Amino acid sequence: MFTLAHLSDPHLAPLPQPTARELAGKRLLGYLNWLRSRKTIHSRDVLDAIVADMLSHAPDHIAVGGDLVNISLPKEFIAAHAWLETLGTPDQVSVVPGNHDAYVNVKMRDGLGRWKPYMRTHAGRSKKLAAGPSGFPTVRRFGDIALIGLSSAMPTPPFAAWGSLDTGQLDALKRILNNLGEEDQFRIVLIHHPPLIGLTKWRRALREAPQLQEVLVSMGAELVLYGHNHDHTMNVLPGRSGNLHIVGVPSASSCQEKPGRLARYNLFRIWHEHGRWRCEMTGRGLHTAEGQVSEIEQRMLIG
């Protein structure tokens, strides 16, 4: 049995003090938004409790779905790298970036480049699984289970939070899903933005959701995991080789007391039995903003 933990959108607090120069442009709006509301929603104590609970279950691998930082300050990327190290080594943890991790353009070495070891392909030199020109999708294999990471993060104008997948990434995803499907691998796709049409408002949506949905349905995948909306959502779509289970997870640091929006992570236990894949999901998180982390639900997704 293989256990994957999925958490997303930690929006690490506290936010380091920005300089006046760093606040030029879109960052100023993000900073004011943090002071006005986000600061009260994203709690480091809540995140620490979620992470401690998750680590106590000793998952085989941890998938982090982006938005580790808030306004892409270089100091935030350093703090986020230190936080990733508390989850595990780059072999034990995979990351895909979110829109807040590309809030504005930041030099690679001061920004996403700091997390590079957590965003590397571990699938050898096989051309069948090679990434597109952007370095994504990444592929990590765990026996006959594969985790495919997509990058939908891009800087956007103020008040927009959309994402995008370039053609190279979509073409590579198609090839990778097809090749892994032919090997009867259990395919897990990890992305920040909701992968289906209509799961969020247009100014927050993935621009290529129609194309991605088409690739997922036509090539098949077993699980698709995302964040971004900060709420718990489940969808099922018929795909080429069976149903696709598409699961959105709330922010791992949220103390927002609205249905489906309190901090949560999901554990996916995956195994092969009598020639068929099985997958059970356990959601763990807060039931109240002041409460302890405990089980929210358990259900069989596949099998």
Ligand SMILES: [Fe+2]
């Ligand atoms: Fe987020």
